[in-house]
Amino acid sequence: MEVKDANAALLSNYEVFQLLTDLKEQRKESGKNKHSSGQQNLNTIMYETMKYLSKTPCRHQSPEILREFLVAMKSHKLTKAEKLQLLNHRPMTAVEIQLMVEESEERLTEEQIEDLLQTVTSILPGDPEAEQKPEDMAVDEGDPE
């Protein structure tokens, strides 16, 4: 076996998630042979990887969202690796942006970081349950005066 190119392309979590979901569908349809001992490794890795990815923001994404995200990111001049990390993690705080974008203090002003956060949180869908909680908290804070 020969490895021609160990780094042919970077894949986003969404692409891998989609691939595994499609593969699972295909294997379900073809039926019998997926329980043979040879297929056990594939079953294990597929199950574990899908379990991990279904807890990340990629499960709410779609090809259109990815395209929109990349178009919006053009103006911010980020490297491919940085855009990929923003896509995979969907950061919601400035601290997270500083982790993922190298030398963010020098390359981005505070306004640009805010702007980036806005773009990320508006284009990439988040967890619908988690978005509801801050609204409940805001109601309580108004009471004690």
Place this chain on the structure above:
Amino acid sequence: MFVLVEMVDTVRIPPWQFERKLNDSIAEELNKKLANKVVYNVGLCICLYDITKLEDAYVFPGDGASHTKVHFRYVVFHPFLDEILIGVIKGCSPDGVHVSLGFFDDILIPPESLQQPAKFDEAEQVWVWEYETEEGAHDLYMDTGEEVRFRVVDESFVDTSPTGPSSAEASTSSEEAPKKEAPYTLVGSISEPGLGLLSWWTSS
């Protein structure tokens, strides 16, 4: 986190599988060979992405099976240096904090890369971050099952291919069980703001 790796290999299809479509047999064989396995200096193979080229299949004398040279692309887990990942704490030991991603377990965060100052609580076998504020020191425990955000700082591949028969004789007399080394390990760090348990950084 995942990369596409282009590889070439010769796949052997035994005669009793000739009735199946060649592409399907080859995909199955490749997944059987590579899924959930670590390829040296490449990473942990997940699943087949696609087959880019199939060369002519040959049958050799003495073997009824067909041999096909296949060019294909495989999805491999291979985080790049300095990538941020989120994992779950599997346990703590004096070597550091062991983190797992579910499908990949061999991630270690050594004591020097923890948020400083940190100490190891011997009684509970857990690492603790002694966080100082004006009110005093808070002990933040790194409990098993907690989600952590960490940065990948190093990776190491170990060639675990079996050694030849001559060295095997020498080792069986000295040791009973050969040490099992993980073929692919990652070293992480959580010594920056924003890294560590997710609960430490979520704003209320």
